[in-house]
Amino acid sequence: MTPPPLIELRGIGKTYGSGTVALSGVDAQVREGGFVSLVGPSGCGKSTLLRIVAGLITPDTGHLSWPVSGARPADIGFVFQDPTLMPWARVVDNVWLPLKLRGMPKKEALPRIMDALVRVGLGDFANAFPRELSGGMKMRVSIARALVTEPPLLLMDEPFAALDEFTREKLDDDLLALWESQRFTAVFVTHSIYESVYLSERVLVMGARPRRILADIAIEAPYPRGRAFRESHAYVDSCAAVSAALREGALQ
Numbered sequence: 001m002t003p004p005p006l007i008e009l010r011g012i013g014k015t016y017g018s019g020t021v022a023l024s025g026v027d028a029q030v031r032e033g034g035f036v037s038l039v040g041p042s043g044c045g046k047s048t049l050l051r052i053v054a055g056l057i058t059p060d061t062g063h064l065s066w067p068v069s070g071a072r073p074a075d076i077g078f079v080f081q082d083p084t085l086m087p088w089a090r091v092v093d094n095v096w097l098p099l100k101l102r103g104m105p106k107k108e109a110l111p112r113i114m115d116a117l118v119r120v121g122l123g124d125f126a127n128a129f130p131r132e133l134s135g136g137m138k139m140r141v142s143i144a145r146a147l148v149t150e151p152p153l154l155l156m157d158e159p160f161a162a163l164d165e166f167t168r169e170k171l172d173d174d175l176l177a178l179w180e181s182q183r184f185t186a187v188f189v190t191h192s193i194y195e196s197v198y199l200s201e202r203v204l205v206m207g208a209r210p211r212r213i214l215a216d217i218a219i220e221a222p223y224p225r226g227r228a229f230r231e232s233h234a235y236v237d238s239c240a241a242v243s244a245a246l247r248e249g250a251l252q
């Protein structure tokens with residue numbers, strides 16, 4: 001029997017006050033511990049959907065439920081395209097922030113902060129300021145900050161879009177290693193077909209008209225994934241399938 005999904009979306013719709021219909025009739029499920037990517041044309045409502053899952057926006061229609069946990073997890077990690085670090089604070093203090101907001105003194109939080117920094121490869125940069133870091137390193141700090149509380153769900157909105165291709169591929173690998181060791185559920189928004197296929201168990205393709213999920217494409221390759229997968233026929237075939245679904249959506 002299939003276990004119940006962590007997230008279940010039924011008929012989700014959202015129209016902004018401006019009259020813009022961001023989403024209409026979105027149905028989707030994400031399994032607990034799964035890795036799902038959302039791809040679609042600019043403005044099709046990917047960020048809106050992610051924010052609805054996070055509870056930052058309320059949908060106008062439809063129903064969002066949490067069959068496994070019964071309710072939205074109290075702790076959800078969110079990583080944005082911009083690393084949104086406090087420029088005046090050292091890396092260690094940036095990563096401390098979510099624990100500090102829960103009232104945890106720095107001394108008590110320090111082992112967890114250092115563990116998160118080591119896991120993103122920045123164990124030696126705890127005392128650096130954000131201005132001393134590259135774009136990729138800043139994004140690693142942002143991921144460490146999102147994961148320091150060990151959330152069961154990590155939502156990411158085009159986190160690597162501003163990075164060069166080489167750095168992006170490295171961060172994709174590091175993100176997968178984190179996901180495999182921490183087993184959080186991941187929902188990842190990207191414009192890159194290649195990135196969505198490389199990372200995910202499933203790619204949800206969204207269309208602009210209607211603004212809902214048009215295709216749910218399973219990527220069967222086993223984890224851990226690496227260079228061999230990127231160079232495989234299976235990878236090329238999956239990228240072609242996502243690309244075809246996007247093209248089909250654009251014609252509707």
Ligand SMILES: Nc1ncnc2c1ncn2[C@@H]1O[C@H](COP(=O)(O)OP(=O)(O)OP(=O)(O)O)[C@@H](O)[C@H]1O
Nearest residue numbers: 016017018020022041042043044045046047048049
């Ligand atoms: N706060 C807002 N108020 C009014 N309209 C909004 C708001 N946020 C988003 N929109 C509009 O809703 C639609 C969906 O936006 P959203 O950012 O969710 O799409 P997206 O697929 O994430 O876009 P992109 O890929 O360009 O980031 C767009 O037409 C956008 O202009």
